[in-house]
Amino acid sequence: MQGSRWVNKAFMKAGRSLLKMLLIKTSPIWGTMLAMFAVAWICYYMIFELPKQAILGLFTGNDRESAYEYGRSDPDEQIFERYRSIAAQWNEGLTPEQLAQVESFALDWEWLAAVDRTLGDPQQAGIRDVKELKLDPEATFELVRPKFEWEEAEKEIVQQSCVEIKEKDENGNEITRYEIHSSNTRQPQILLKRAQTMQGVYVYSYRTETSVTSSTSACGELTTTITFQALSNIAATQNEWQPLKKILSDHGISQEEDQEFLLEYWLSFLQDPDGKEHDPLPEDWVPVEGELLWPAQGRVSSRFGERVHPITGDRKMHNGVDIAAKKGTEVYAAEDGKVVHAGFLGNAGLAVILDHGDLETRYYHLSQIEVQKGNNVRQGDLIGLVGSTGASTGPHLHFETRVGGQAVDPLSFFGGGTRE
Structure with missing residues (x-):
């Protein structure tokens, strides 16, 4: 037994000596690799993490400006206020009629700061x-x-209009009669034809429509006929951040992988992007259609529920489900309802919102819209096509259901699905 313990101790001693010798002999290799990793991490932190945390306001006082500008001791103390005031000029010169059509295209100052920081960085x-x-x-x-x-x-x-006319008959008696008169007036319309943002280019099409209303009068029925140009279609001719990618390319960031990295990085902290895989359902999941119609053919790639923000650690809700589908896949109304929004909606991109009474359904990131605000739609009507507009990382439909304004899990309307 003593001999066995002696042998074990000898082996352990020899092993430690061998390990020590290997570490010493290979130190030029692993030491260099460790140093390179440390330098790379410091560079990454300086170039990306410090500005990001400054934009998010995770620093206080002058530290925020110093972090944003590589930790310089003489940063511009008004830089973030400048970004806010400059971004607020996006709607300068627009009339109230124009502004009502483009309010959803407002420029976020944080995006302005992130892009400017990158374009001005020599690295x-x-x-x-x-x-x-x-x-x-x-x-x-x-x-x-x-x-x-x-x-x-x-x-x-x-x-x-009904006009009352008083006159005398052949016997000199005053009589009253009524005549229908018509007036014709023309009013100018200013219509949004094309909108270009960092996210994409959106083209608006219109058609001539006529509405007729009637009322009763002493003359009988009176009508008012209005002929006007109504929105018929919105199509994304460029999306998936192509305009912003061109700006990056024109400023020396021409590699596609570099552009994709920057976009993914910005989206990770400037907003909670849709389209990322998160707790997907199995491939063989099939919705059980009852009150609602499943809006598009595709796979549920991301479910409804709370998310932990990868950067700040904040808990946020993903208020719908993401249905991964090819661009151009048809999107249908889940239920009879009225179109209360049809157009660009900030991070949601091209979006349609339907009011069904106590229930509301939302359809985001479309490449094309086939309805207009005010339309009444039937369950199964085509309302748009799948796309990747807005804060999206790939073609998909973000589908929401809201009851009394509160988001609820859309899957609860589909029986949780079945297995084929």
């Missing part, structure tokens, strides 16, 4: 200055601000 772009960080909020604003094209049209209103 990433290097166009403005090859050595030092050079911020230029005004120039970046002109690159990323939403741009609009408009067209003029006319609204024609033909209105009947």
